[in-house]
Amino acid sequence: MVSRAQTHLRLVAxxxxxxxxxTSALSDAMLLxxxxxRERSASAAFYHRARPIIDRTLTRLVGQHDRDYxxxxxxxxxxxVSTSGRFRGECPLDAWLxxxxxxxxxxxxxxxxxxxxxxxxxLDEPVQSVPPSAFGARQAVDKIRTHLGRMDxxxxxxFLLHDVYGYDLEQVGEIMGSSASAAQSRLFRGRREVHERxxxxxxxxxxxxxxxxxx
Numbered sequence: 452m453v454s455r456a457q458t459h460l461r462l463v464a465x466x467x468x469x470x471x472x473x474t475s476a477l478s479d480a481m482l483l484x485x486x487x488x489r490e491r492s493a494s495a496a497f498y499h500r501a502r503p504i505i506d507r508t509l510t511r512l513v514g515q516h517d518r519d520y521x522x523x524x525x526x527x528x529x530x531x532v533s534t535s536g537r538f539r540g541e542c543p544l545d546a547w548l549x550x551x552x553x554x555x556x557x558x559x560x561x562x563x564x565x566x567x568x569x570x571x572x573x574l575d576e577p578v579q580s581v582p583p584s585a586f587g588a589r590q591a592v593d594k595i596r597t598h599l600g601r602m603d604x605x606x607x608x609x610f611l612l613h614d615v616y617g618y619d620l621e622q623v624g625e626i627m628g629s630s631a632s633a634a635q636s637r638l639f640r641g642r643r644e645v646h647e648r649x650x651x652x653x654x655x656x657x658x659x660x661x662x663x664x665x666x
Contacts, residue, residue: 479544486535494532501531504548511616512556523559527552550618553626557608594655598648606641613638 482500485493505527509520517523531551538547599607605627612623613634624634649655 480540483535483538483544486532497532497535498528500544501528501548504545505531505552508549508552509556512553513560519559523556526559527555530555546622550622550625553612553618554628557626558628594652595645595649598645598652602641602644602648606637606644608641609634609637610641610645614642 479500482493482496486497502524505524509515509517509523509527513520513523531548534551538544599611602610608627609623612618612626613620618626620631620634620638623638624631627634627637629637
């Protein structure tokens, strides 16, 4: 039986720890300054600094096999370079790189008007990571995916970005092009709808009830 410490619903692996030392911050500041001066070596250095963050973000949001993956990655890199002068160090550089990349992905998906496909792709990797023996958990993820696809897209996005991917409300607002208060409203309504859908779904309600029991 799963303990209470394991009952928190996570559909993706947690982010690896990010360095936030004075040394790394100074190095990032120097890199951005060199990029702003258009030093030739800075472009390659910035690419190698940013590309892993871009890939990690896009893999979670659209999936590595998305037909437009490389186009979105290039668009994210272009936006990062063109807006690098706006970065003021108010958050770690990794966080800023992720937010801008997510915003580019969000705009692209919205333009494609394929939010339902987004939800299917978003959860592909977690489904594959579930052991074959955990059939009930795999079914639960499939059911949750279906419920998300039937929700208002912006509420579902707010729920996923905040509760699943860990962006804070201000970051969700930046990604979705809204205020933090609008993001909070969408999150509140989206989370309430997700919980209500789970509560009314016999399969999900039963599974969550089992998971909440002590071993």
